[in-house]
Amino acid sequence: MGNSEQTEIIFDDIGPEIVFRVYDPKLNFRGVAVLDNLNLGLAKGGIRMTGSVTEVEVSRLARAMSYKNAMAGLPFGGGKSGIMVDPKGMSAAKKKAIIDSFAKMLRPIVPKYYIAGPDINTTEREMMWFADSHGDWESVTGKPSNYVSKKGGKTRRGLPHELGSTGFGVALSAKVALEHLEMKLAGAEVTIAGYGNVGVFAHKFLQEWGAKIVAVSDSSGTIYDRSGLSHEKLLKAKTKTGSVLNYPSTATSKKLSRDVIYELSADVMIPAAGPDVINSANIDRIKAQIIVEGANIPMREEFEKQLHRKNVLIIPDFIANAGGVISSYAEYMGYDGKKMFKLVESKIVPNVKEMLGSVGKGSTTPRETAIKIAKKRILAGKAPFKK
Ligand code: NAD
DSSP, X not given: OOOTTOOSOOXXXXXXXXXXXXXXXXXXXXXXXXXXXXXXXXXXXXXXXXXXXOHHHHHHHHHHXXXXXXXTTOSOEEEEEEEOOOOTTOOHHHHHHHHHHHHHHTTTTTTTTEEBOBBTTBOHHHHHHHHHHHSOGGGBSSOOTTOEEOGGGOOEEOOOGGGXXXXXXXXXXXXXHHHHTTOOSTTOEEEEEOOSHHHHHHHHHHHHTTOEEEEEEETTEEEEETTOOOHHHHHHHHHHHSOGGGSOOOTTEEEEOGGGGGGSOOSEEEEOSSSOOSOTXXXXXXXXXXXXXXXXXXXXXXXXHHHHHTTOEEEOHHHHTTHHHHHHHHHHTTOOHHHHHHHHHHHHHHHHXXXXXXXXXXXXXXXXXXXXHHHHHXXXXXXXXXX
């Protein structure tokens, strides 16, 4: 959201309300936490740890979290944080020292105003380090399930994103979108670009509900089978060999190049890898009828508009991939995995329906419609922390 050429944080009628900069002179790294808006509750959003992350990027992601949390109907505001270090090739001990330091430096605002979570290069392990070093189990979500708190005599467990909440929400979004277009889920042809946490679980649930996953890609290429790819066999191939291309071959399976997946005909396409995968190079060859954005910003808004004009139905990222943050809320509330999955369903399904019900046939895209709904909720929030 916003423009990638943006060089400074934009302050507007929503926020950001707090920009909290930190620097550790001993470990020589900088970090930032941006709390975009607190009207609906504590700011919630993950910690991104990359060499390229900037304050502007963190502020844009924090705004996206404000919209995502408001749209999901959670009592959370939007926030995000960044550690400006590339952890690639770094020892676990060094990474831990950085996370430990970041957690301590954020104590003035965490968990009073901000609760952290996982994002790029931070997983359940880093969340556990963060909570240990910070000293408060509630400072962060996305912790391992065997990481337990017994505070006040109540047992609470971590709920890692690795349980598949995001892929589940993406699959539910696809289901609602198909119903909206009066298309059948049973036998619907689905392509999934990216086979990590989001792609794997989207495959699992859609297959269980009767859809046919005809193509899946990862960084090594695309595996295609008109008869449908088995989730169990594909996950085994990916886990064992690191590549979806090692799926056991069948009479109808084919190996294709990585980016051709975006040009295959399909009832539903799920981008679940990196940003900007649909771009000026392939926009004219997109044949899917529905695109469910599992990944964040898989295309720029101008391309969403172009596809909308061609009657492609797009479920925007901040609605479709909200399962992760809904799981964070479940962890915060002390729910177990079963209750978490129920909560994801009870939030995502009505939200996708509400957005689709308001889109209409005009030029306004689903994203613009959803932002309007989210903004209204944010601006009407009662700002519990300012009382
Ligand atoms: P992941 O790291 O588990 O998996 C990414 C997958 O994409 C891997 O299979 C990788 O091989 C593949 N990939 C990398 N480059 C590719 C390329 N150029 N073409 C095709 N495949 C490629 O990541 P994830 O957690 O599944 O997240 C995927 C996306 O969803 C990201 O944009 C992330 O920000 C977003 N997201 C994830 C969550 C979550 O809970 N995991 C929540 C919200 C949003």
